[in-house]
Amino acid sequence: MFLTDVAKSARRVLGCLAVVSALSGCAGLPAPSVTPASDEAVATPAAASQAEVTAITPRPVQPEASAPAAMTTQAPADAATGAATIVAPPDSASAAAETGDVPDEVASQDLWERIREGFAMPDLDNGLVRNREQYYAARPDYVQRMTERASRYLFHIVEEVQQRGLPTELALLPFIESAFNPQALSSARASGMWQFIPSTGRHYDLKQNLFRDERRDVLASTRAALDYLTRLHGMFGDWHLALAAYNWGEGSVQRAIARNRQAGRPTDYESLRMPTETRYYVPKLQAIKNIVARPEAFGLALNRIENHPYFLTVEIQRDMDVDVAVELAGLTRAEFMALNPQLNKPVILAAGVPQLLLPYDNAKLFMRNLRQHRGPLASWTAWVVPKTQPPAELARQVGMSEAELRAVNKIPPNMVVKAGSTLLIPRNERKHAQDVSGHIADNATLALAPNRPVGRRLVIRAAQGDTVARLAKRYRVPAAELAAWNGVSPSGRFARGQQVVVYTRATPRPVAKQTAQAQKSGSTRQTTRQTAKAPVKQGSKTPVKVARQ
Numbered sequence: 001m002f003l004t005d006v007a008k009s010a011r012r013v014l015g016c017l018a019v020v021s022a023l024s025g026c027a028g029l030p031a032p033s034v035t036p037a038s039d040e041a042v043a044t045p046a047a048a049s050q051a052e053v054t055a056i057t058p059r060p061v062q063p064e065a066s067a068p069a070a071m072t073t074q075a076p077a078d079a080a081t082g083a084a085t086i087v088a089p090p091d092s093a094s095a096a097a098e099t100g101d102v103p104d105e106v107a108s109q110d111l112w113e114r115i116r117e118g119f120a121m122p123d124l125d126n127g128l129v130r131n132r133e134q135y136y137a138a139r140p141d142y143v144q145r146m147t148e149r150a151s152r153y154l155f156h157i158v159e160e161v162q163q164r165g166l167p168t169e170l171a172l173l174p175f176i177e178s179a180f181n182p183q184a185l186s187s188a189r190a191s192g193m194w195q196f197i198p199s200t201g202r203h204y205d206l207k208q209n210l211f212r213d214e215r216r217d218v219l220a221s222t223r224a225a226l227d228y229l230t231r232l233h234g235m236f237g238d239w240h241l242a243l244a245a246y247n248w249g250e251g252s253v254q255r256a257i258a259r260n261r262q263a264g265r266p267t268d269y270e271s272l273r274m275p276t277e278t279r280y281y282v283p284k285l286q287a288i289k290n291i292v293a294r295p296e297a298f299g300l301a302l303n304r305i306e307n308h309p310y311f312l313t314v315e316i317q318r319d320m321d322v323d324v325a326v327e328l329a330g331l332t333r334a335e336f337m338a339l340n341p342q343l344n345k346p347v348i349l350a351a352g353v354p355q356l357l358l359p360y361d362n363a364k365l366f367m368r369n370l371r372q373h374r375g376p377l378a379s380w381t382a383w384v385v386p387k388t389q390p391p392a393e394l395a396r397q398v399g400m401s402e403a404e405l406r407a408v409n410k411i412p413p414n415m416v417v418k419a420g421s422t423l424l425i426p427r428n429e430r431k432h433a434q435d436v437s438g439h440i441a442d443n444a445t446l447a448l449a450p451n452r453p454v455g456r457r458l459v460i461r462a463a464q465g466d467t468v469a470r471l472a473k474r475y476r477v478p479a480a481e482l483a484a485w486n487g488v489s490p491s492g493r494f495a496r497g498q499q500v501v502v503y504t505r506a507t508p509r510p511v512a513k514q515t516a517q518a519q520k521s522g523s524t525r526q527t528t529r530q531t532a533k534a535p536v537k538q539g540s541k542t543p544v545k546v547a548r549q
Contacts, residue, residue, distance in 0.1 A: 084316050084317065084370050085315040109307045110304050111154055111306065111307045112292060112302055112304070114168075115154075115158060115168045115171060115172070115292060116168075116292065116293055117168075118162060118167065119167060119169055119293070121167045121169045121240075122239070123289075124240065124282055125286075128279065128280055129283040129286045129287055131280075131283070132287035133287045133290060133291070133298060135287075136287060136291060136298070137291075137298040137300060140299070140300055143300055144303070145179070146175055146179045147302055147303055147305075149179065149180040150174070150175065150180040150305075151303065151305045152310070152338065153180065153182070153193065153222075154171060155306075155307065155308065155309055156218070156222065156309070157174075157222055158171045160223070160226055164226060166226065169285065170226070172285060172292065173194070173225070173246075173285060174194060176284045176285055177195040178192065178193050178194070180193060182217075182221075182341040183216060183338075183341045191213060191216055192213075192216040192221045192341075193218065193221055194221045194222065194224070196215040196221065196225075198215075201214070201215045201224070204224035204227055205224065206220055209344075209442065209443060210422055210424075210444040210445065211344055211347075211352055212343060212344055212352055213342055213344060215342075216341040216342045217341070217342040218339065220342075228246065229243075229246060232245045232246060232250060236253065240268070240282050241253055241268075241269055243285065244269055244274065244281060244282065247277065248274060248275065248278040248281075252274075253272070253274075256273060257272065260272060260273075269282060310359055310360065311339055311359050311360065311363070312358060312359075312360055312363040313356070313357060314355065314356045314357075315355050316348070316353075316354060316356060317350055318350055318377050318435060319348065319349055319377065319378040319381065319435045320347070320348045320377040320378055321348070321377065321379055321380060322336070322343060322345075322346050322347065322348060324378070325348060325356060328365075328366045328369040329356075329365060329366040329369075331359075336358075339357040339358065340353075345380070346380060346408070346424075347379075347380035347424065349436045349440075349441040350435060351437060351438035351440075351441040351442075352441030378427055380408075380424055381427040381432045381433075381434075381435075381436060382422050382423070382424060382436045382440050382444060383422070383424075383425045383432060384421070384422050385417050385419055385421045385422075385423060387419045388418045388449065389417060390416045390417075391405050391406055391411050391416070391417060394423065398425040399428070400425065400426055405423070405425070409423050409446065410446075411448065412480035412481060412483065412484045412490075413478065413480055414451045414478070414481055415448040415449065415451055415481070415484050416448065417446070417448060418448065418449055420445075421445060421446045421447050421448075422444035422445060422446065450503060456503070456504050457501065457502075458475075458502045459499050459500070459502075460499070460500050460502060461498065461499060461500070462494035462499075463496065467491075467492065468482055468483045468486075468489070468493070471494070471502065475504060477503065477504075485503065486500055
């Protein structure tokens with residue numbers, strides 16, 4: 001999948017590899033559709049093989065002139081410090097230029113120009129395209145933010161696109177999916193730069209568990225997205241229809257085509273009846289393509305992106321806290337997470353995430369600091385719960401406070417942890433000292449159950465607009481518990497008709513019924529209350545003083 005030959009890489013980097021006609025996709029079972037986020041994707045809290053990308057603050061790579069064509073640096077395999085290896089090609093374009101193989105002007109080619117030369121999709125020209133062009137042209141700050149984020153990842157995506165012989169327009173697709181934010185999360189639970197929903201991510205081998213979500217992994221999600229797009233193009237034989245299927249689902253596009261064919265109407269993208277979002281989907285990509293092709297025509301300027309890799313892949317062999325990795329690399333946590341956004345927990349499990357992505361200079365600094373590091377690399381580890389227990393008991397067993405156990409594992413109140421669940425706990429040299437196994441790193445789950453009997457179990461169907469908060473208020477239960485019962489966020493919402501589990505509790509009768517009952521019984525209840533409070537002497541209105549027993 002990734003680069004295997006440096007000379008081949010250099011030719012691709014120089015833009016000398018011709019873009020061949022689109023590959024026909026492989027046959028297979030239909031996959032669920034990918035649901036995209038909007039342009040302004042919402043941020044939420046990468047494993048790889050060989051790596052090329054740009055970094056957090058876009059800047060040119062400055063590799064050492066003496067760097068070999070392929071660099072591998074091995075750190076001592078010390079039990080205390082662990083071992084790590086840098087594996088990635090250097091700046092192939094600059095290296096080739098220094099040897100005189102290619103002209104300097106080719107070696108320093110702007111990545112935008114390389115993308116323009118690879119355009120191969122038929123153009124779409126209609127009012128919706130004009131509408132989106134005007135939208136982006138009126139928001140130069142937004143376009144600049146998107147292109148700055150894109151500069152971290154575009155080189156790798158273009159490499160992958162051209163290696164497959166695909167049109168370079170596909171490298172621009174994350175502009176409209178996530179605004180090139182690998183930590184984006186949509187309301188439909190689509191995540192990452194390419195916006196995979198959970199089911200489609202699993203179909204394309206993107207791991208999603210307690211410790212990592214590869215839908216956010218820069219390299220893994222790019223591989224999966226291009227696999228999916230290639231398959232869709234093989235299914236429809238048309239890039240516009242393939243893109244519509246990426247957004248709407250291949251089944252929906254196939255049914256729309258069948259309806260038009262039965263009615264004797266054309267079956268091209270513009271002729272199909274589809275949701276508004278899908279109708280605008282290809283026009284949005286076309287608008288971005290037009291802006292990249294002629295930014296000055298829209299009053300915009302695109303910051304130069306260097307046509308060579310920025311980050312390297314650092315292979316690690318020991319579990320490591322995220323804070324330790326950040327410190328060893330000399331990065332801020334935000335910079336580190338921008339290149340490794342798939343991490344869910346404060347510890348990196350080498351069995352599940354054996355590689356980190358780091359900018360060129362920081363990768364070398366990481367290796368140097370790792371050699372000099374003394375002391376443990378990880379203060380956290382994973383533990384499989386042997387039997388169903390409340391968090392307080394589990395916290396006592398592992399030597400941490402209940403509050404800390406709940407916080408780091410996101411356990412809501414009034415819940416117990418079911419047997420077989422995996423918890424993040426402090427690493428102890430006497431026990432829980434070993435690195436986490438690959439089985440746990442790949443399959444860790446957390447299963448919860450109500451902590452105590454909470455009354456009758458109801459399964460209801462959500463109405464339009466029902467949220468966790470609204471249903472919790474309606475049934476007089478804590479929102480955190482209702483969310484836990486249904487595996488959603490306390491701030492989440494339910495789809496219309498979705499089944500929702502609610503455990504009811506004994507609650508006072510509605511106020512309206514109590515009022516009606518009181519009116520019906522007149523003053524009897526009030527008289528009874530008075531009698532109970534102060535019995536009176538026969539024939540007297542004076543209450544009798546009742547001695548305390």
